[in-house]
Amino acid sequence: MQEQIKNIKTLDELAALYASVFGKNGTMTVRLKGMRDLDNDARAELNRENATLRELFKVRQTELENAALMEKLSGQKLDATLNPMPENRGTLHPLTQCLREISAILESFGYKCHTGPEIEDDWHNFTALNTPAYHPARDMQDTFFLPNGNVMRTQTSAIQIRAMEESGAPIKIFGIGATYRKEMDATHSPMFHQIEGLYVDKNITLTDLIGDVRAFLKQFFQMDDIELRIRPSYFPFTEPSIEIDMKWQGNKWLEIMGAGMVHPNVLRNCNINPDVYQGFAFGFGWDRLAMLKYNLNDIREFYNGDVRWLCGAGF
Ligand code: DAH
Numbered sequence: 001m002q003e004q005i006k007n008i009k010t011l012d013e014l015a016a017l018y019a020s021v022f023g024k025n026g027t028m029t030v031r032l033k034g035m036r037d038l039d040n041d042a043r044a045e046l047n048r049e050n051a052t053l054r055e056l057f058k059v060r061q062t063e064l065e066n067a068a069l070m071e072k073l074s075g076q077k078l079d080a081t082l083n084p085m086p087e088n089r090g091t092l093h094p095l096t097q098c099l100r101e102i103s104a105i106l107e108s109f110g111y112k113c114h115t116g117p118e119i120e121d122d123w124h125n126f127t128a129l130n131t132p133a134y135h136p137a138r139d140m141q142d143t144f145f146l147p148n149g150n151v152m153r154t155q156t157s158a159i160q161i162r163a164m165e166e167s168g169a170p171i172k173i174f175g176i177g178a179t180y181r182k183e184m185d186a187t188h189s190p191m192f193h194q195i196e197g198l199y200v201d202k203n204i205t206l207t208d209l210i211g212d213v214r215a216f217l218k219q220f221f222q223m224d225d226i227e228l229r230i231r232p233s234y235f236p237f238t239e240p241s242i243e244i245d246m247k248w249q250g251n252k253w254l255e256i257m258g259a260g261m262v263h264p265n266v267l268r269n270c271n272i273n274p275d276v277y278q279g280f281a282f283g284f285g286w287d288r289l290a291m292l293k294y295n296l297n298d299i300r301e302f303y304n305g306d307v308r309w310l311c312g313a314g315f
Helices: 002-009 013-020 026-035 040-074 094-108 134-140 157-167 208-223 264-269 286-294 301-304
Strands: 113-114 170-179 193-203 226-234 238-248 252-262 276-285
Touching: 002 013, 002 026, 002 040, 013 026, 013 040, 026 040, 040 193, 094 170, 094 193, 094 208, 094 286, 113 157, 157 170, 157 193, 157 264, 157 276, 193 208, 193 286, 208 226, 208 238, 208 252, 208 276, 208 286, 226 252, 252 264, 252 286, 264 276, 276 286, 286 301
Parallel strands: 113 170
Antiparallel strands: 170 193, 193 276, 226 238, 238 252, 252 276
């Protein structure tokens, strides 16, 4: 029997032989049926024979299946010169790339990165920033209020307060994060991102601020020189307050950021003595900077979920 199984050449023949042994009236089936008439030794012998035979069939079946597969593969040709399927690698979203660039530049200037909660209390988002409840400047921002009196953070300036409360002065940090306001058009999204800079120490002046901002913008936009315009402005948390514009493509002035010297009330609110320390702060929309860099007209494109943002195709 053993020889017979080994000599079988096809799976069909093997199946036929198997049926003649283990089928309904197969030789082994019949012998197994008569098992009860055998003595113990003969039974053990029959069981062994049965197991061995089954194993032999299994081994031969695997051999024949492998041989059939090899046969099939040898008929197929592999063309190693064929172009591979295009590979779509994911990339970082442009806003994330921009954030990393901005952070790397500010860190190289000695600013430490800080974050804070997106749901803020009134103190950090407004009051400590010299904007108490009655202050008309609260209307400058269309705020999302939560039922418990907290707000969706309207400005990363809240991070300034948290950082100063935590570490006092001197301090040199930048805050990053999402901010929220009830506005929506081509240049406004209800959720957007801001970066905030804060440098408080002894003898800090507006000139230091302008120097850092100029160096930052030159690096970010990779420009040799940059023309800035400083306009007086108003923010409750800075005195004096300024807005900084940048000359863009030779002819346009673009408003880039708000800034100023940190208001003494703000320092006091964070237990810093304004007679000893002073400093500057600045804040800008990082989506806006990314729009300029990528030449986009509509901020909402960053958030519309188009996968081309993530597969390196860009727009
Ligand atoms: N928080 C301001 C805004 O969202 C931007 C800003 C202005 C931040 C002046 C500052 C600053 O730190 O000094 O409009």
